[in-house]
Amino acid sequence: MKRLVAVLAGAACGVVGAFAVACFSDRGAGPSVNPAAECTVPVAVIDSMHxxxxxxxxxxxPDSIAVPAGAxxxxxNCEPSGTEPHTTTSNTGVWDSPGLSPGDRFSFKFAAQGAxxxxxxPHPFMTAKVIVQ
Ligand SMILES: [Cu+2]
Structure with missing residues (x-):
């Protein structure tokens, strides 16, 4: 398994333009192969649409991220193991994740422009926004 992870990471890691690209395995809402790698860069841009x-x-x-429509x-969740789950929940009902434990992930595709x-x-003081351009 470790060897497979290394191969996947080798294929997905690198630097594109000014952005560091995290090691990434697109597995939807499932557990991450390597969440630690994704948590080491402040803004992980997988590519222009991810x-x-x-x-x-x-x-x-970041607490505000601008992405193109369709991204x-x-x-x-990069918290240490044992930390209580977080959600990512749209203020206007556009998306709502289940509770995400450390290492878990949730993806949403933004088709429409807007903020x-x-x-x-569980922690309403945790707020942020996605701006779709
Ligand atoms: Cu939370």
Whole structure:
């Protein structure tokens, strides 16, 4: 399994333009192969249509991200194991994740332009937004 992870990481890691690209395995809402790698960069841009927001220290990082219409945003819970789950929940009912434990992820594809504020249901002080351009 370790060898497979290394192969996948080798294929997906690198630097594109000014952005560091995290190691990434697109597995939807399932557990991450390597969440630690995704949590080591402040803004993980997988490619122009796929972005990562880290959930860490009871906050969303970055707390505002601009993406093009049609892009997918994946939230990854980067908290230490044992931390209570977080959600990513649209303020206007556009999306709502289940509780995400450390290492879990949730993805949503933004088809429409606009500003999409969201929060964490168990921790309403955790707020952020996605701006779709
Ligand atoms: Cu939370």
């Amino acid at each position: 972005y990562v927001v880290a959930i860490e220290n009871f906050g969303f990082h 997918t945003v994946t939230w990854v 999409f504020p969201y929060h964490c249901t």
